[in-house]
Amino acid sequence: MSSKGTIGILTGGGDVPGLNPAIRAITIRALREGYQVLGIRRGWAGLVELVPDRQADNSANVQVLTKDIVNRAGRTGGTFLHTSRTRPSHLPKSNLPEHLRDKYTAEINDVTPEVLRNIEFLGLDFLIPIGGDDTLSYAQRLHEESVKVVAIPKTMDNDVPGTDYCIGFSTCVTRTIELTHRLRTSAGSHERYLIIEVFGRYAGFTALLPTMAGAADRCIIPEYPVDIEQLARLATEDRNRHPSKYSVILVSEGAKLQHQEEMSFEGQEVDQYGHRKLGGIGDKVSALLKDLSPRFNNGRRINVLNQRLGYLVRSGEPDALDSIVPMAFGNIALDLVLSGTSGRLVAIHNGSYDTVPITAVTGQKKIVDVEKYYNIERLRPKYESFMRQPLFIMTSDI
Structure with a gap:
């Protein structure tokens, strides 16, 4: 002692x-x-x-x-x-x-x-x-x-x-940006949508911050259920404007589509805190975008490169x-x-x-203030009111 x-x-x-x-x-x-x-x-x-x-x-x-x-x-x-x-x-x-x-x-x-x-x-x-x-x-x-x-x-x-x-948050954002940029080479080579599923059960900070930093064109967060047709239109416009014909979308693991009653889970088993293991929303978004793409691309289908980052962003130094x-x-x-x-x-x-x-x-859950930080028309962060904001911007709301 x-x-x-x-x-x-x-x-x-x-x-x-x-x-x-x-x-x-x-x-x-x-x-x-x-x-x-x-x-x-x-x-x-x-x-x-x-x-x-x-x-x-x-x-x-x-x-x-x-x-x-x-x-x-x-x-x-x-x-x-x-x-x-x-x-x-x-x-x-x-x-x-x-x-x-x-x-x-x-x-x-x-x-x-x-x-x-x-x-x-x-x-x-x-x-x-x-x-x-x-x-x-x-x-x-x-x-x-x-x-x-x-x-x-x-x-x-x-x-x-x-x-x-x-x-852990900064390393997660850093790795998400780095890995997303690496995957761009394959997405561009094949002229595809790039869909990347990232962490975020209830809060979309890990999708929103990398998008704000330029890693993605659009992001889907748990705080706002997305209209998949709106996303398909925007993603196709992004792709067709890009010289290498690809677009990038970050999807929080806890995100939902409009009219989807619950999050996407890998199975029914729950842990001791009552949580089921999340996973699969990236797959759903990928499949739906592929099916919808001809409607917004003159009848031609656009294929998808779909990747879940998972433990890659929480491992290492x-x-x-x-x-x-x-x-x-x-x-x-x-x-x-x-x-x-x-x-x-x-x-x-x-x-x-x-x-x-x-x-x-x-107390009250800490989530993204959609009205303040997320543009629901463009499905991406709002780029305004940075003066006197903290380093990670929207994370100051308690």
Whole structure:
């Protein structure tokens, strides 16, 4: 034990570039200030599966973090603590660890009492979870149970309420722009529509920002169901104006067509947060554009190059912003710990670092303001009112 106490860090939900730099920043500063730091492995799963017995082997659930460990990992992508989508308040019977199976017998179980017991067993004075709104909603639950929590926002979609920016977003936008430009060569060679499906369940930031940066001609976002005939007309006009006879459309994975009742899913299975795996809207848009193209192209069909970027934009090393912002977020988290302040979410507001109450993560969803930032006639961003806007423009609305 250290003289000041013990801090726990965990990462939950999908991996993004920038998690390891955040873990490094927290750990280096905490060790310097005299704290011991424990890495909780596999998100909330580590606190569920840990066996509160000094003789038990809990190396799969928790590890002591040192300067050498975090320095090696700090320049890399992903999360060396690993991650999961475990939700301790809604844990399926099939996911219960062996030592809890006799105690919890319902199909869905709230094992929060075990999490609280394990936090006490580990002697955690503060817990710093890094994740999206799902992961952090359970952090809020622990805050309500009097656990000292300081939260850090992370998600490719940049849709955690209460902050302009979430770790992982800049790398996602950077990779989307880069990969879209690479795919242009094939689209131009074959004179096709280029349809690219990108992340974005409820919010269209990851489609809108790359389009604003010139990566695409049009984008479809979850906040506005698209008229496929309108899209076909615009895409064909774009293609026919282009010297290489192609056009580019970015499609958020959570986007819907007009008269489509729900999003496009890969299957019926849901995770512990009630989400089905998204996927397939790019395929639908591609097929419909191909079928509609003769109507807008003098009776001639236009073929489609259809690509889902998926994990390509969340893998690999972080870009510059996702190396710098996690460093700052980690140090702000330690500032809160040192002042004894808990129940806060580290945030950015209008380009300045800040904190807000952790209750913000379960407030109103953070989505694109369509009236302000999306041109529904042109199916692309609005290019106006940039003065005094933050770096990522439409992400300032909380």
